[in-house]
Amino acid sequence: MQTLVAYVENKPGVLNRVSSLARRLAINIDSLTVGPTENEEIARMTIVAHTDEKGAHRLEASLEKLVDVRLAENISERSLLERDLALIKVTADQQSRPHLMELIKVFRARVIDVAPESLILEVSGTVDKIDGLLEVLRPFGVLEMARTGRIAMTRGSDLLRPPGVPQKPADAEAAMTSQAK
Amino acid sequence: MKLTGAEILCESLTKLGVRHLFGYPGGAILPVYDALGKSKLHHILVRHEQGATHMADGYARASGGVGVAMATSGPGATNMVTGIATAMLDSSPVVCITGQVSSKLLGSDAFQEIDITGVTMPITKHNVVVSRAEDIARTVREAFVIANSGRPGPVLVDITKDAQQASCDFNWDASTPRLPPKRQRINYDQAEFERAVELLNNSKRPLILAGHGIMVSGAMRVFDDFVHAGNLPVAMTLLGIGCFPANDPLNLGMMGMHGEAWVNHAIQEADLLIAVGMRFDDRVTGDLRTYAKDARKIHIEIDRSEINKNVKVDSALIGDAREVLEQLLPRLEHRERGDWLRHIRELKGDSAVRDIQGLPDNGHLYAAHVINDLWKETRGEAIVVTDVGQHQMWEAQYYHHNLPRTLITSGGLGTMGFALPAAIGAKFAKPESDVWVVVGDGGFQMTMCELATIVQEKIKINIAIINNGFLGMVRQWQEFFYDKRYVATPLVAPDFAALANAFGIRGERITSRTDVTPTIRSARESSESVLIDFRVEQEDSVYPMVPAGGALHEMIRRPDSPLVETATEP
Ligand SMILES: Cc1cc2nc3c(=O)[nH]c(=O)nc-3n(C[C@H](O)[C@H](O)[C@H](O)COP(=O)(O)OP(=O)(O)OC[C@H]3O[C@@H](n4cnc5c(N)ncnc54)[C@H](O)[C@@H]3O)c2cc1C
Ligand SMILES: Cc1ncc(C[n+]2csc(CCOP(=O)(O)OP(=O)(O)O)c2C)c(N)n1
Ligand SMILES: [Mg+2]
Numbered sequence: 001m002q003t004l005v006a007y008v009e010n011k012p013g014v015l016n017r018v019s020s021l022a023r024r025l026a027i028n029i030d031s032l033t034v035g036p037t038e039n040e041e042i043a044r045m046t047i048v049a050h051t052d053e054k055g056a057h058r059l060e061a062s063l064e065k066l067v068d069v070r071l072a073e074n075i076s077e078r079s080l081l082e083r084d085l086a087l088i089k090v091t092a093d094q095q096s097r098p099h100l101m102e103l104i105k106v107f108r109a110r111v112i113d114v115a116p117e118s119l120i121l122e123v124s125g126t127v128d129k130i131d132g133l134l135e136v137l138r139p140f141g142v143l144e145m146a147r148t149g150r151i152a153m154t155r156g157s158d159l160l161r162p163p164g165v166p167q168k169p170a171d172a173e174a175a176m177t178s179q180a181k
Numbered sequence: 182m183k184l185t186g187a188e189i190l191c192e193s194l195t196k197l198g199v200r201h202l203f204g205y206p207g208g209a210i211l212p213v214y215d216a217l218g219k220s221k222l223h224h225i226l227v228r229h230e231q232g233a234t235h236m237a238d239g240y241a242r243a244s245g246g247v248g249v250a251m252a253t254s255g256p257g258a259t260n261m262v263t264g265i266a267t268a269m270l271d272s273s274p275v276v277c278i279t280g281q282v283s284s285k286l287l288g289s290d291a292f293q294e295i296d297i298t299g300v301t302m303p304i305t306k307h308n309v310v311v312s313r314a315e316d317i318a319r320t321v322r323e324a325f326v327i328a329n330s331g332r333p334g335p336v337l338v339d340i341t342k343d344a345q346q347a348s349c350d351f352n353w354d355a356s357t358p359r360l361p362p363k364r365q366r367i368n369y370d371q372a373e374f375e376r377a378v379e380l381l382n383n384s385k386r387p388l389i390l391a392g393h394g395i396m397v398s399g400a401m402r403v404f405d406d407f408v409h410a411g412n413l414p415v416a417m418t419l420l421g422i423g424c425f426p427a428n429d430p431l432n433l434g435m436m437g438m439h440g441e442a443w444v445n446h447a448i449q450e451a452d453l454l455i456a457v458g459m460r461f462d463d464r465v466t467g468d469l470r471t472y473a474k475d476a477r478k479i480h481i482e483i484d485r486s487e488i489n490k491n492v493k494v495d496s497a498l499i500g501d502a503r504e505v506l507e508q509l510l511p512r513l514e515h516r517e518r519g520d521w522l523r524h525i526r527e528l529k530g531d532s533a534v535r536d537i538q539g540l541p542d543n544g545h546l547y548a549a550h551v552i553n554d555l556w557k558e559t560r561g562e563a564i565v566v567t568d569v570g571q572h573q574m575w576e577a578q579y580y581h582h583n584l585p586r587t588l589i590t591s592g593g594l595g596t597m598g599f600a601l602p603a604a605i606g607a608k609f610a611k612p613e614s615d616v617w618v619v620v621g622d623g624g625f626q627m628t629m630c631e632l633a634t635i636v637q638e639k640i641k642i643n644i645a646i647i648n649n650g651f652l653g654m655v656r657q658w659q660e661f662f663y664d665k666r667y668v669a670t671p672l673v674a675p676d677f678a679a680l681a682n683a684f685g686i687r688g689e690r691i692t693s694r695t696d697v698t699p700t701i702r703s704a705r706e707s708s709e710s711v712l713i714d715f716r717v718e719q720e721d722s723v724y725p726m727v728p729a730g731g732a733l734h735e736m737i738r739r740p741d742s743p744l745v746e747t748a749t750e751p
Contacts, residue, residue, distance in 0.1 A: 020302050024303045057488075058486055061485040061486035065306075065484070070363055
């Protein structure tokens, strides 16, 4: 499994280009998330692909050939944080509820909706953690689940900023003040 | 100044230096055709939109500039698909302009509405829908930049009918391209460069693999200097042919599936391969596990995604071939390489000094003889546009190109039907050149309708049909690998000479060797187009041949016959 981050133009059709490219390269996508960045012109993607390092290189380099992709980077080998968010609707009757609440605490999930026969839990964390929670919830009856797919970020000073915008917040400030002058 | 979108398109194309465009009208592009009538652009009416894309492609390959094709929405646009894919796989800069239904109808399955940007997404370098007249000038400029920069490729611009009809201010200076900023990568560091220099200067048995990228980069001169400075033998890919003169003693010829035997042996025995602007296609490498096992590899290549794709390399110099070679040249040391060059000459044996011109033909007409005679008669200076099949390989073997951009052929997609339209495009790009189509009886029947385009445009092209009565290349595979079961490869054709006459073109039929040269000469002397139907040996095969996926040094060789495998000297 390889994790890539891409900064792309925030406009219609770009997601299609990216997924179409992966399909053309015969690389299976495990998860692909896309969301806005602090710059409204740019969106950030996290792509988790079923491939090896060679495939990830090919995907990375091919992505950067797309006109609408500003940067693509394989961050699999870097020190990084990955998070997934899930909403899980689980059967909860009077009997099972106390036991459920305990598990929820252990996994640091949150209850965000309470109904007579079910609960909705919100949990975020690594894929392993969420898979772990799911495993223990299954006996109670998982009614519905929605997951965001992974987002990832490299740690500390290892910055991955989109091209075409100031590279450090300090630069951004400087740019703003110099514009003001 | 207020102009309609259609007028803005024509103005923009003119300002971009376009003089010819190849197309076919229809409802959704009619406003543009109306504006074309008032412009100085020369529109060439084709007979099928596939032809328009191949013509634009041929125009681009012959000139090095951008070729432009145009079509209406729906079926006009989908007819372009094969030509777009052909340009994509051979990195040819083509801009396709299609009409589209009005923007308010988009997505409604309107008459002749097709999501052509969706259809062509995987076969274009980029594509875009324009639905506002205000965006036309900038988008077209961007399309030209994208098509012909970096690794070139086709770009499709789909313009809605309302955008063509709407009026707005036309301000060329304000419509400069606004492409998204890209991360600037360091292509290679000093260490990578030094590694290449060291490999180059220390190798005993080096070999250059010269590809199409040399032509794209316009690196011919520095490449020539580089080859001679290092005394380095050169093998070419099919699309690299012409980037280095065939008559240079260091030029060994074509590599790969139908490459010269000694070239493939040299590759397998080399201790260093220097690949320049070529992408290690499977027709070039054969079985990767046995490919050039003893050789270290340097890859000079503009497209990072090509590095280590098929062949793992020891030094990757990412960048424009010309720039990289210019950097390497001063560091390259001359070596005598007597043993290595002598060894290659030995591999070559006597096949290179014997001349097929003088060989007996047993009363048969061989395609190789036709090509060889064409080469001699045109002194190797014609622009030859080939189709796909056996004749294409014989051309590559027996026509020795000394000049860049004089062999135009579909390599990556191998598109039958390419030759005739692509030659028309090439003729518009190089009106002073002697343009020859070399085409099979099968492929010719795919796009022969474009003969009418030749007549309507009153251009002079010579057409050599290598008529073997078969889909020859497929028949050859059936002969070698399917026990001669010729299923669906024997092929009935019309009387091509009579067909030419019906179009208003002079037609000739040649069945014997003695008539070949005089007919070629008379075709060259004629001011009008001439079609020659060469009735050649029906069941001849192309040798040598590396079976698909086979090891490069294990070639099927020609059984005893009056033909040698090739001849490189006149
Ligand atoms: C029937 C048939 C048989 C064939 N048999 C053979 C055969 O025997 N031998 C053979 O060689 N081919 C053969 N081919 C063709 C083969 O399929 C490929 O099309 C061909 O080998 C590709 O050549 P290439 O890599 O030089 O060109 P391309 O495929 O055009 O690749 C060009 C490369 O150069 C790079 N490039 C572009 N611009 C630059 C630049 N400015 N600087 C640096 N790099 C740049 C590109 O990124 C790309 O990687 C055959 C085709 C057919 C249809
Ligand atoms: C559009 C298309 N369809 C099918 C093929 C497969 N194909 C490759 S070579 C060939 C035979 C070509 O026959 P012809 O044009 O007569 O040339 P020859 O090989 O006989 O010289 C075929 C069918 C192709 N390359 N392109
Ligand atoms: Mg044939």
